Amino acid sequence: MSQSQASATADGAALELASYPMHIDGRPHTTGTWLDSENPWTGRAWARVAWGGAADVDLAATAAHRAFTIGPWAGMTPTERGKVLVTAADALAAQTARLAEIEVRDNGKLLAEMRGQMDYIPEWFRYYGGLADKVEGSVLPLDKKGYFAFTRKQPVGVVGIITPWNSPLLLLAWKLAPALAAGCTVVIKPSEFTSASTLEFVRILEEAGVPAGVVNVVTGFGHDVGARLVDHPLVRKIGFTGSDATGRLIGAQAAAGLKRCTLELGGKSPNIVFADADLDAAVNGVVSGIFAATGQTCIAGSRLLVEESIHDDFVDRLVRLARRARIGDPMSPGTQVGPVTTRPQLAKILGHIDQAVAAGATTALGGQVPATQPSGGWFVEPTIFTGVTPEMDIAQEEVFGPVLAVIPFRDESEAVRLANSTRFGLGAGIWTSNIERAFRMSDAVDSGMVWVNAYRTVSFMAPFGGMKDSGVGRENGSEAISDYLETKTVWINTGAPNRDPFVLG
Template sequence: MQQFENIIAGKRVGAASGKWIPSLDPFRNEDWCQIPDSDEADVDRAVQAAKAAFASAEWGGLTATARGALLRKFGDLVGVHAQRLAELEVRDNGKLMTEMLLQLRYIPQWFYYYAGLADKIEGGVLPIDKADHLVYTTWEPLGVVAAITAWNSPLLLLTWKLAPGLAAGNTFVVKPSEFASASTVAFAELFDEAGFPPGVVNVVCGTGPAVGEPLVRHRDVAKIAFTGSDNAGRLINRAAADDFKHTTLELGGKSPNIVFEDADLDAAAAGVASGIFAAGGQTCMAGSRLLLQRSVYEKFLDKICALATDIKLGDPMDPKTQMGPMANIAHYRKVLNCIADAEAEGARLALGGEAHHAAGEGLFVKPTIFRDVKNESQLAQREIFGPVLAVIPFDDESHALELANASNYGLGAGIWTTDIKRIFRLTKKLQAGTVWVNTYRALSFMAPFGGIKHSGLGRESGQEMMKAYLQPKTVWINNSDKTPENPFVMRLS
């Protein structure tokens, strides 16, 4: 069984306790590797390493241009090792190799993009209203950042944090999910090969209570960048408030995919299927609520059921497989319990609704569709994070908008229509951080991503994300030889 160690101050080390946690291959339903069962002692050691690196001449003394050069080199290395890193992710969380390899080949673009931005963040000289004063602003890194990632796309989610944060000059302590840590450790090992100083990027594996909580509360952590559930995000935000730490929280979703009668129904059906069944629905942006206009309700429902029926479940390494297993046993049970709860609540099952055993011993759940769902039901309001679609009928545009916005979440939304005026009306009024029109689940390093309401705080990706890892400083220089007339009065003139 393989062992993946922590990375602290550039060295591979086990947990101080000497304990290990097994990691499950969800397709084979068997343990395949071990990660350190770390605790607060390991966290403190990693934070101190990151703090020392931040203050060092080797990192803190680098120009922004030099940091950009390191990021470009790291991006090149990720491309070289994409196949191996993708295979590790598939073993750890059951995602499709076809998708993970595409992700790993695209991830370098984030590092190239922020490498280019590293020396483009400029302060400025202010045309101040005070005679004989020169006033200018600069942007400075925050310090040590805690990056806490989820198990569904560990390296993509980590990249969203590392690329802008490192370009800005910060250092990191990474806490990956205990259900999928192997790829993160292998990914972080490449920073040494790229020439980053020891301690700039550290990884501490372990559970949330033993590692995540002390990391969030550590006095020397300046910012927390987290991806996960809204419940965990709420706890992190409260803990961060005690020390006034900066936060970026990318949380859950219950995103509506809205299909109007004038849409290209075949394209919409493919988009809806992608939105909920791709990655087994284990994505924060999953289009888990299908809002469907009554005039095409039965016709479209037949289409989406036919598509879902033909989805091939199986070995995620097989390029013919279209949907893999649930990522871990706890989540597999949660999804099945949510389906049982929906049926107990009176939801009408149109397809699936049970475990799938034909693919072997893996943690598979059949693509599941509930019809005629009430938007106020638990099924329509609760993030299931699995291949479960709630189909909700609507009458007209205003009704669709009302249903779409009636949720605690606001991460994404999809619109399927050929009416350009409707597109502009709805994109303005939908309460979501991202709106996809006649497409779904598209991402870019150039485009901000994040949500409102319970879907989080802040954004990831895009130019403005750099400033989420920086803080402004204002400098006042008095060029006058005069002594203030009254030193006890604020300088307002």
């Protein structure tokens, strides 16, 4: 990202950039300074996004707090809020093609994948719209006579949402839909690399009836916008998706303000293939887990644990399939692997590859920038390493790119030990035809999600989140709304006698 007013075409002609101001209290907002948003396919700027700072967070948090306390949103019943979300779902569904194209320009993922995500996102708003008036307290049985007690659920207040660059709108929906269903208001800080789609998204929500001030967007960098959002006294909860390093900083800063956090962090997820598996299906699943989305997903199956007896055959099958992957323009329907989203991420991926080679891993496939670049963008070949040992960085650290580390195992117990040998615990795939083994392994692997004979499947109905360094809390499903609610206990004296005022009753 760089400060700029315009870019240039290949022949040097000036190129007018689309402009995206911040969105605060229902209105566009700028400071007069802009950031380039670069297209990973071309390596050139295609839009400019307003460059905000801490003062803009203050404006947005104040607007969100006002909307939470005195605006029309505050006066809505849960049923009315739910209807707004369902209406918003229909409005978003009508704009999926446009939103998908913006996502591709911003993050370089395949149009087919982004279109699939955009088509699916309205379901989060329908689901939580329906759930909004199903949140219930309870009447409490008591051991004390003369009292009636009950609980009620109330929204926590203003929520700060911080989203990454890999799937900006999908991961926003996971947080925003339950927050709004609960009655909260929000301030969103999208990645500085991929802010345009979020700004378009929020305008659609307001056109669909979400009142001004309920959803605000402040664009800029983490060190000022993100830090102030986490620290702001009016913000009572943080929802974050990103790296475990940043998650630690956010968690510590939020804890200082006694704020709630949901942290969906990284992973080093294993795909575990046993000899009795359907090997063709397993190969497809492994490829999907690491090379789809150019490996830029928190649940990437970046470790392949394969039973020794089939290791060589399985790797051969895997290399043959991955070698055929078509690298190119993410807007083209024939492309299977698109560019890396950011320049810094490309450098990071190549650094991990160099480190793996230096550590003694064998390059079975890829490992380089394509010899013939499809464009001026940022590409790395699908890469497979064999000869990997568990202590190598390539087997321990999240690369966030199309790089797979292959490690053989002898038996089930060793597979479990290897699967659990990293600090992460987000996802895991188990490939076997033995149903008893499937249950044993799904129980033994330290992972928030386990897929058996499948991989990289998600739903608005199914909780998503990790163990260990992969995060805190769960998104999606009915339990996600609880993170945006406070429980209040109410005691009513129905005839209890006066008691000693100096003794706990």
